[in-house]
Amino acid sequence: MSAGQRHVEFEYLHNFRDLGGYRAVDGRTVAWGTLYRADSLGKLRGADWDRFLALGIRTVIDLRYPWEIEAKGRVPEAERFTYANHSIEHRPYDQAAIDPDVDPWRYLADRFAEVVEDGVVEIRETIELIASDAGPTVFHCTSGKDRTGLIAAFVLTLLGVPEEQILADFALTELATARLRADWEAANPDRTLGWPAYGRAPQTVLSLVLADLTARYGSPARYLTERVGITPGTTARLRARLLLA
Numbered sequence: 001m002s003a004g005q006r007h008v009e010f011e012y013l014h015n016f017r018d019l020g021g022y023r024a025v026d027g028r029t030v031a032w033g034t035l036y037r038a039d040s041l042g043k044l045r046g047a048d049w050d051r052f053l054a055l056g057i058r059t060v061i062d063l064r065y066p067w068e069i070e071a072k073g074r075v076p077e078a079e080r081f082t083y084a085n086h087s088i089e090h091r092p093y094d095q096a097a098i099d100p101d102v103d104p105w106r107y108l109a110d111r112f113a114e115v116v117e118d119g120v121v122e123i124r125e126t127i128e129l130i131a132s133d134a135g136p137t138v139f140h141c142t143s144g145k146d147r148t149g150l151i152a153a154f155v156l157t158l159l160g161v162p163e164e165q166i167l168a169d170f171a172l173t174e175l176a177t178a179r180l181r182a183d184w185e186a187a188n189p190d191r192t193l194g195w196p197a198y199g200r201a202p203q204t205v206l207s208l209v210l211a212d213l214t215a216r217y218g219s220p221a222r223y224l225t226e227r228v229g230i231t232p233g234t235t236a237r238l239r240a241r242l243l244l245a
Contacts, residue, residue, distance in 0.1 A: 005018070007172075014183070015173055017037050017169075018032055028244055030242055031243070037149075041074065042074055059081060061086060062083070062085045105205045116227075124228045127151075130238065152169060153220070170205070173199075173201035174200065178199075
């Protein structure tokens with residue numbers, strides 16, 4: 001698989017991506033076809049379901065609130081997989097209802113700041129499961145943007161991928177923005193989407209988040225070890241599983 005095939009095309013999913021191909025500072029490369037990030041797998045059906053099964057995924061990590069799963073559904077036939085629900089966000093908010101006059105990128109970075117403090121247990125459990133699993137894994141939230149983007153950034157950080165690549169991966173969600181907005185409008189015909197930044201994921205948001213972590217903990221990596229509790233053993237397993245020479 002080449003970098004041009006990072007996006008896995010589905011009809012109903014808009015933001016399903018392979019995290020392979022990124023080069024770590026030690027010269028190794030993240031393996032293709034091993035770790036995926038996605039929007040809600042509750043949308044899988046028909047040909048999309050067949051395409052998903054063909055990827056050989058063994059573990060599904062759902063980052064949504066339990067009430068989101070109840071309303072929108074989880075991955076079909078969840079018993080086929082190692083399935084875990086680790087809800088890393090603890091303070092729900094409605095992006096569609098955000099004041100259009102606020103600074104959108106600082107606002108989102110502040111919501112991420114809540115997650116990195118509230119969700120340390122679930123963040124650790126998610127990373128430990130990714131590190132310990134023996135087969136292809138996917139983690140996802142609703143849009144595959146914020147919660148999913150944060151976990152992707154943390155995993156790539158532990159793998160030693162440079163920040164510029166981590167920021168670029170986060171911003172690839174911008175390619176799905178139009179479809180994410182269209183889905184929201186179709187699901188909410190009686191509401192008006194007032195926040196112009198809905199579905200956006202520019203590098204600026206994650207750059208602010210990583211800068212905030214550096215200011216408070218010294219670096220994102222130190223946050224993960226000192227606050228989240230990621231051990232050297234977990235990092236070693238993660239690198240052994242996901243990095244190729």
